[in-house]
Amino acid sequence: MSTTSTTTHEAIRVAATANRLWRASDLGVPAAAMSRMYREGALERIVPGVYLGADHAHHPLTEAAAWTLKHPYAVVGLLTAAVFHDLTDAFSGGTWLFVPKGLSPPRSSTSPVQVVQTAPRFIDPDEDDANGVISLTVHGVCVRVTEPDRTTLDLWRYPQHISAEHALQALRRRVEAPDFHLPALARLGKRLDRLGGHVSVWPRVEPVLQGLMLR
Numbered sequence: 664m665s666t667t668s669t670t671t672h673e674a675i676r677v678a679a680t681a682n683r684l685w686r687a688s689d690l691g692v693p694a695a696a697m698s699r700m701y702r703e704g705a706l707e708r709i710v711p712g713v714y715l716g717a718d719h720a721h722h723p724l725t726e727a728a729a730w731t732l733k734h735p736y737a738v739v740g741l742l743t744a745a746v747f748h749d750l751t752d753a754f755s756g757g758t759w760l761f762v763p764k765g766l767s768p769p770r771s772s773t774s775p776v777q778v779v780q781t782a783p784r785f786i787d788p789d790e791d792d793a794n795g796v797i798s799l800t801v802h803g804v805c806v807r808v809t810e811p812d813r814t815t816l817d818l819w820r821y822p823q824h825i826s827a828e829h830a831l832q833a834l835r836r837r838v839e840a841p842d843f844h845l846p847a848l849a850r851l852g853k854r855l856d857r858l859g860g861h862v863s864v865w866p867r868v869e870p871v872l873q874g875l876m877l878r
Contacts, residue, residue, distance in 0.1 A: 668696070675700045679716030683803030684732050686712055710774040715802060723747050724808065726758045728801035730776060734769050737762050738786045738796055739808040740817055741779065741825060748811045750818075750833035761786050761809075779824060784858050795851050811837055812848045816855060820864045834868065838875050845876075 671692050678690055679700070687694040697714055700706045706714040709729035715721075722728070724747060727739040741759040745751040757775025762768045763783040769776050785794065788807070795813025799806050809817060815837045818830040837843055852865035 671696045672700060676705050679705050679714075679718075681716065681803070682719045683715075684709065684729055685714050686732065710776075711771055719802075722801045724799065724801045724806055726774065727760075727808070728804040728806050730758055730760060730769050731806050732804050734760070734762065735805075736766060736786075737769065737807075739806060740814060741777070741809075741821065742818075742829070744809045744814040745818060745829070745833050747808065748814055750811065750814060750836050751829050752832070753829045777824075779821065782858070782860070785855070785860070793854065811840065811842075812851050813855075815848070816852050816864050816868065819868050820855070820860065820862050822862070831871070834871060835875055838872065845872075848872075 674690060675692060675696060678685055687697045701708050701714060704717055707717045709715055709726055713729040713732055727743055731737055738761040740761045742753055742755040743759040746755050757777050759777045761781050762778050763786060764780045768778040768780060795810050796807050797810045799808060815833045818825045818833050852868060856863045856865050
């Protein structure tokens with residue numbers, strides 16, 4: 664092995680001690696060197712081209728963070744956010760991401776990813792507070808994820824992707840949560856409807872919500 668290769672591999676091993684995600688470009692090393700360190704057990708491949716030191720425990724949003732590192736405009740939502748917020752016991756079937764229409768969506772034949780393209784105004788980073796999107800740091804990556812109210816509403820906004828069973832389970836759990844505040848959910852639901860889209864969510868959620876709260 665050449666001195667250059669030895670130095671490169673040692674740099675990767677040192678980087679792997681940090682609890683953060685890495686791409687070859689982040690370290691200025693060839694992609695082949697990262698693949699070799701993966702085969703030798705120093706790295707774990709999270710999604711294609713993104714690695715974590717093999718000794719680090721996973722965060723619930725590790726895969727979501729890896730996709731965000733590759734696609735920083737994406738927002739984690741729907742079933743991935745619902746599982747993270749304990750709104751459903753459903754199997755997410757991969758990482759669910761919102762991606763602005765007009766941008767290239769994440770794709771992979773080896774790491775399951777479910778992409779919903781949406782109008783940019785629904786995930787505009789300048790409107791995150793108003794739109795119910797929060798930011799978390801996961802393995803050194805800033806991950807934007809829909810908060811519990813937004814997640815609950817989105818499960819009702821996308822019946823073509825999400826079953827009624829999962830949407831109802833999430834609404835029921837949200838109502839039972841100690842931090843649930845009806846005016847906040849109503850305000851966000853009406854805001855999403857004002858922003859437009861193919862499905863008006865609040866007229867669908869409100870009567871079901873009233874029934875749940877009367878029980």
